[in-house]
Amino acid sequence: ISMASKKPDDDNIPKQTLEPFVNPMQTYFDKHLTTFSKMVRAMPCNTIMVDTLENYHEKHMAFPCRDTDIWVTAFPKAGTTWMQEMVWLMIRGLNHKDGDKPLMSRFPFFEWDALIPPKYDAAMALLPAGNVERRGEQWKLLDSPVNPRLIKSQMHRALLPSGLTKLKSKIIYVVRDPRDVMISLYYHTIKMLDYSGDFDHFVKIFLDDLYEWGPFWNHVLGYWNRRHQDNILFVRYEDLQKDLKGSINKVAAFLGVTVTTAQVATMTERLSFEFMRNNPATNNQEIMKGLAKDSDIKFMRKGIIGDHMNHLSEAQILQFTKWTEKWLKDTDFPYYKY
Numbered sequence: 001i002s003m004a005s006k007k008p009d010d011d012n013i014p015k016q017t018l019e020p021f022v023n024p025m026q027t028y029f030d031k032h033l034t035t036f037s038k039m040v041r042a043m044p045c046n047t048i049m050v051d052t053l054e055n056y057h058e059k060h061m062a063f064p065c066r067d068t069d070i071w072v073t074a075f076p077k078a079g080t081t082w083m084q085e086m087v088w089l090m091i092r093g094l095n096h097k098d099g100d101k102p103l104m105s106r107f108p109f110f111e112w113d114a115l116i117p118p119k120y121d122a123a124m125a126l127l128p129a130g131n132v133e134r135r136g137e138q139w140k141l142l143d144s145p146v147n148p149r150l151i152k153s154q155m156h157r158a159l160l161p162s163g164l165t166k167l168k169s170k171i172i173y174v175v176r177d178p179r180d181v182m183i184s185l186y187y188h189t190i191k192m193l194d195y196s197g198d199f200d201h202f203v204k205i206f207l208d209d210l211y212e213w214g215p216f217w218n219h220v221l222g223y224w225n226r227r228h229q230d231n232i233l234f235v236r237y238e239d240l241q242k243d244l245k246g247s248i249n250k251v252a253a254f255l256g257v258t259v260t261t262a263q264v265a266t267m268t269e270r271l272s273f274e275f276m277r278n279n280p281a282t283n284n285q286e287i288m289k290g291l292a293k294d295s296d297i298k299f300m301r302k303g304i305i306g307d308h309m310n311h312l313s314e315a316q317i318l319q320f321t322k323w324t325e326k327w328l329k330d331t332d333f334p335y336y337k338y
Helices: 024-030 051-055 057-061 081-093 120-123 137-142 178-193 201-205 214-226 237-242 246-257 261-270 273-277 314-329
Strands: 017-020 039-043 047-050 070-074 150-153 171-176 232-236
Touching: 047 120, 051 057, 051 150, 051 201, 070 081, 081 150, 081 171, 081 237, 081 246, 081 261, 081 273, 171 214, 171 237, 171 246, 178 214, 178 314, 201 314, 214 232, 214 314, 232 237, 232 246, 237 246, 246 261, 261 273
Parallel strands: 070 150, 070 171, 171 232
Antiparallel strands: 017 039, 039 047
16 A cells, blocks of 8 residues: 655644533532543633543654654544544455454544543442543553554544644544534443433533533634645535545545545445444444443434434524534634525
8 A cells, every 4th residue: 555645734723721611501510420520721712621631642742753654633423433443444455454443442542541530430440451431541542553553533633642743643633523522422421421401501611612532613613724735625524425436536636545445335334334333343332342432323313414303403503503603703614604
């Protein structure tokens, strides 16, 4: 596989510092979303994260990047898993011996350790030695001598390692309609983060930009505003849905990978929502087993466009429109303006 790449523009991102975050919904979080009870804000990129990040921020920024690294990034529930599997199949091959291993074993999650608050420590201690979800295991995978390394992150661009500003590591960013992101996050947060509140309050959390990794539009624009750089590819979730074959070819061209018509056909089948939802290597059903709430909610739930229409009231849709207009008023971002 030949990996064509060009050097990006020098990207001067200011040093980020973490400061305490005063949550206007603190009482509600303390009762219904305790995983996010203690958060910090990274400035000047204006991103909120659980305070566990304080233990890892300097380590993250100093991470030794390589020119050959390939990063798949997105806001949570915007299509990261889909793109990870696509990239893995392209780079490692359709018949790789590790293809049936869980995605976290094949495509390490950069900030995983920083996302686990102390409330999960006891459960973490019960995981078997070497389990990829244990603290430190993802970073052991990141130490791999194999090139290219495939790395997942849901961090704001400014919170990725400082070394990325000087290297030509590839970054693929997936964006999705925030209304559908919010619906998917709602079910994910019930199952994985033990959210016990109601739907309307969750909508408020999202629109008030109080969900971890947020504000949403701030996250998106952090990558969008750098899309002109040769090493960044911006992909819409909706385009993956509408034209998967075309999207495969677009990503392959960006990565400098040659794919045959037959390979594209096989990848299209393996990357279908039904195939991935039924594939233990991609459906993440085992992730946080014993930590996640026992429910019928699947990690890969529907994967459709427009599911928000089945959940949001007219008033809430209007709130989303006004929120989007506020954030995108002075930008050239062209999508999801309704």
